[in-house]
Amino acid sequence: MIKKNLNLSMKIVLLLLSSAILAILCYAFFRNNVTDFYTFIETVEKPFNEKTFIKGFKEEAKNISIYSKDKNDKKELKKLLKKHDDYTDIFLYNEKELYIDGSFGKILDEPVGFTPLYILKSDFEQYAFNNFFIETITFKDGEGIVYVSSMHLLKYVKYYFYVALFVSLLIFFLPTFIFIKRKVKYINILKQEVLNMSQGDLSHAMTIMSHDELAILAQEMDTLRITLASNYQNEARIKEAHQEMITCLSHDLRTPLTALRGYLDILCLHCYKDEKQMDHYLNSCIEKTEQIKDLSNKTFEYSLVYNDDLIPSLETISSESFIQYIEEHLEYLELEGFKIEKEITISSVQLHLDLSMMKRMMDNICSNIQKYARKEQPIYLQISIEKGNLKIVFENEKKEINHEVESNKIGLKSVKKIIEIHQGQCFIQDLMDSFILIITFPCYL
Incomplete structure (x- = not known):
């Protein structure tokens, strides 16, 4: 009993270690493929339409000055730069690439707590800030360079992170849970199978799980079951072999019979050019007849598909x-x-x-x-x-x-x-x- 408990205990320890390694690898896989997830979202969902945004921005920029010092012009410019959603940053530079003005997305102003869960989640978010583009815009009094940064992927990354965390934890806990549950049920399974054998059910194999002491007992019981059932199985195999032989014989006989019927129909309808062709069809009929006779005399050959010694x-x-x-x-x-x-x-x-x-x-x-x-x-x-x-x-x-x-x-x-x-x-x-x-x-x- 001590050896048995030790064996099962060692299996549980090894299973926990293996599950932990797999969970870490799974989490790393999700982490390394977060950019592919972003690409998928960009392809399917298209959270930010750059062309539509720039088109509208250009239309409004035509009537706004960027180099004027008038307060109203500056106010209009600032209003234009703030005209975006919470997941977009806009920065304006002049032709010499000097900063003029800009506006951050409100998502950056949300308070966060530096918990372990947030640290893990923020590690997934770092690539969500890399989606940006630069566009030259014509304003009322000149041209400016607009730098637009899209952070719309932040709306989706938290779901991806929670899925990665859930799958990793599931990989860690589920195998151990299943292992313990199976061992608890195993004795009841063996009990039921022994009762089935006692009632004459010799076709049901004993359930053999792993290589512990219970599995050895199940293997010995299964050997006994196989010995008792061997005569019944041999009888069933002989019957099946006979049925397969009949099926094969029927198939091979039907083929030449079909051809023979075709030649006879041709002869009956006189669908031939001359006597030479008629003789050819008659010879073909004789040949098919001989083939049928040969098949009938050698029925044992129709175990061909299932006989390796022919x-x-x-x-x-x-x-x-x-x-x-x-x-x-x-x-x-x-x-x-x-x-x-x-x-x-x-x-x-x-x-x-x-x-x-x-x-x-x-x-x-x-x-x-x-x-x-x-x-x-x-x-x-x-x-x-x-x-x-x-x-x-x-x-x-x-x-x-x-x-x-x-x-x-x-x-x-x-x-x-x-x-x-x-x-x-x-x-x-x-x-x-x-x-x-x-x-x-x-x-x-």
Whole structure:
């Protein structure tokens, strides 16, 4: 018990020291950024409009003499110089920069007490006196130089100071208060959690706070809870894995079925030029049928996204063959009304790829384009060699989001995992109006 109290006491002492340092740093931060606060006030509030003030001053100065010794003229001049608010100083100099007359703002006449709080506050105010400007004014009998000092920021600095003081004190006291309050409640929390375990609730983790004796007790109780709940968790994980496999299988089957339906519609409507093109569509139908059959026979592969141990069946193919393979998949998009703009700058290289996985990857990419791309804008395809890698870029503009279109992201996850299995990289930029997919594969000369 003595060790426990000592540990908690040391934590409180260290917390108080840390809070004090943070509070001082916070106060210093506010103090160092007071000029930024002034700049913000000048930008948002504009407490003193220099142009309006000078404009009015110039209009009245035209009818007033500054060099006349007549008492009435001096009286009028003094009246003009005092025509300002409590936060403005005005001083008048002649052309030789000799002082003629002036008027201080009444804010400077207010009594102050030299208390510690005032000393701290006045330290924030010192920069509020730096806002001044000089203007040459034409009077009735000559020109004079008017020096105007604006102290309007003093109206706002006290609020800034009180906020800085409040936040600093809050940083000092709040962490210690929260720490003590949490420790007082911790035993009741552990008591309730043990009661929950006794009633069969094994899904709720024990609350572990800090590293004191109570936390060690909670950790041991949590280890016991995990041991008791492991069988239930394993059963839930198996069920979830089966559901994810079914979802992935459904997605991958739907893509070739959609393409097959499209080819069959074309054949049914006789939308082909000649028998050669008809044969091409028939072969495409057969190919999609074989793909569906392959997917049905290898359902275990649809744990791809969640299986880190899958090994691809790599074949060596040329870059030309692979590009032709990509272009064949894009033909269906062109038949659907999409425009494809290609920029292919590539030399002959060798690639090690699993063609069945590449087929699934292209089906998923084309399905994604068909669902979400705008037909009015072209699909950009760029293929090049960069730093020993084959780089493929798909870019399209996105149509307005249709919430009825299913989007479980499993297609893009599958594409990314296939590329990673081939030691490649996949970059996805899903912007507001456009979608960019960048794929890189290692290539060999």
